[in-house]
Amino acid sequence: MNSNPLEPVIRAAGLDGVLVSFATELSEPANRAALAFASAVGRAGIDGVEECAPSLVSVFVRFDPLHLRLETLTRRLTSLLSGQDWYDAPLPDGRRFVQVPTVYGTDLAPQLEEAAQAAGLSPEAAQQTLSDARVRVQTIGFAPGQPYLGLLPQEWDIPRQTALTKAVPEGALVVAIRQLVLFSVSSPTGWRHVGQTALKLFRPDSDTPFFLRPGDEVQFVPVSRDVLEQLRDDPDGGARIEAIR
Missing domain, CATH: 2.40.100.10 (Cyclophilin-like)
Known part of the structure; x- marks a missing residue:
């Protein structure tokens, strides 16, 4: 069961960005989720994704709209989110x-x-x-x-x-x-x-x-x-x- 009372939310951010938010305020689980999910997006190698950057409780994903549709990226991110409880995920390697x-x-x-x-x-x-x-x-x-x-x-x-x-x-x-x-x-x-x-x-x-x-x-x-x-x-x-x- 997800240990955070909020579920991740995916929002469009301009014409070439998506923001995946794990909370509305800072907490250890939400920051852990942002760091772990950003690392997972990078490993996923989604064609057309040009940048993936974590913030305190969110992950910004920038993509090339000429090669990747927003709807397609949203489906890929939704699928990735459903794969585990990101609020309790291991932190990335290399720390x-x-x-x-x-x-x-x-x-x-x-x-x-x-x-x-x-x-x-x-x-x-x-x-x-x-x-x-x-x-x-x-x-x-x-x-x-x-x-x-x-x-x-x-x-x-x-x-x-x-x-x-x-x-x-x-x-x-x-x-x-x-x-x-x-x-x-x-x-x-x-x-x-x-x-x-x-x-x-x-x-x-x-x-x-x-x-x-x-x-x-x-x-x-x-x-x-x-x-x-x-x-x-x-x-x-x-x-x-x-x-x-």
């Missing part, structure tokens, strides 16, 4: 566990105390829960290579700020609504800046320009400022990477 050295608080990440207060925690407890969390890359978006990660424990269901921070630097770790975002470029944000890394997420000259991929798991391991400064010249920011088997 990695990445441990990223992170400075929490200080002037490098000045909103840790504010975020901790919003979560009802002391700064020390906030750092502990954030650094203990092993979070999944749920999707890549907003900026090139930029991951949304979660879900954090319930106490981190804190709102965004009512005003924007003018800019956080590349490598900034920010938090809101039970998620973390790690910034691939300097940008304004309404999320609170709680940690700072030296990791370069977007590498346009590389064969794999996005360092993290949906489904990867990440832990932000606390280090001192001195250690972080020594890692600035390493594109991986000192990250330790191992395959998830």
